[in-house]
Amino acid sequence: MLKSSPNSAAVPGTVMAFDYGLRRVGVAVGNTVTKLGQPLKTITAPNADGLFREIECLLGEWAPNQLVVGLPMHPDGAEHEMTSKAKRFGNQLHGRFGLPVSWVDERYTSAVLEGNAQMRDNLDAHSAVLILEQYFAE
Numbered sequence: 736m737l738k739s740s741p742n743s744a745a746v747p748g749t750v751m752a753f754d755y756g757l758r759r760v761g762v763a764v765g766n767t768v769t770k771l772g773q774p775l776k777t778i779t780a781p782n783a784d785g786l787f788r789e790i791e792c793l794l795g796e797w798a799p800n801q802l803v804v805g806l807p808m809h810p811d812g813a814e815h816e817m818t819s820k821a822k823r824f825g826n827q828l829h830g831r832f833g834l835p836v837s838w839v840d841e842r843y844t845s846a847v848l849e850g851n852a853q854m855r856d857n858l859d860a861h862s863a864v865l866i867l868e869q870y871f872a873e
Contacts, residue, residue: 748800751775751793752867753828754841754859755804755821760786761859763867764797772867774860787831794832802834805841805866812840839870 747767754761759779765772775793780786804825807817825836841862 749797750801750803750867750870751797751799752803752839752863752870753805753824754862754866755824756817756859757820759859760790760824761857761861761863762790762793763860763863764793764799765864765867765871767871770868770871772864772871774857774864777857777859787827790828791832794834799834802828802832802836803867803870804828804836804838805862806838808840808842810842812842837870839866839873841866841869 762775
């Protein structure tokens, strides 16, 4: 797992995870006691300001003490163009909201769910759940 801060999963609290994409951002929430995540929503904001306004509302509602961002990688572990964009997104979250951010290798999270017809409508939020549960597992 790639992280920017120590794993705070040992401290009881709420963790919010993001599956970042250029058009959609999946969001999930969970807690460090049960180590289970639940999908919240997929944000399809027209611009970065709208995206961060929606995130701010979710942060106000759920009051997480840790954020997790999925880090897209090639199957061999090499970075690609979305890797740096996801890192930038995580850095922006930290800068705007002052919460610690950890990154989790998200290879195959969407691919695992794409074959499940029940997941298609909220695929990105369900991918964020997998990212969050991987964070808890590691």
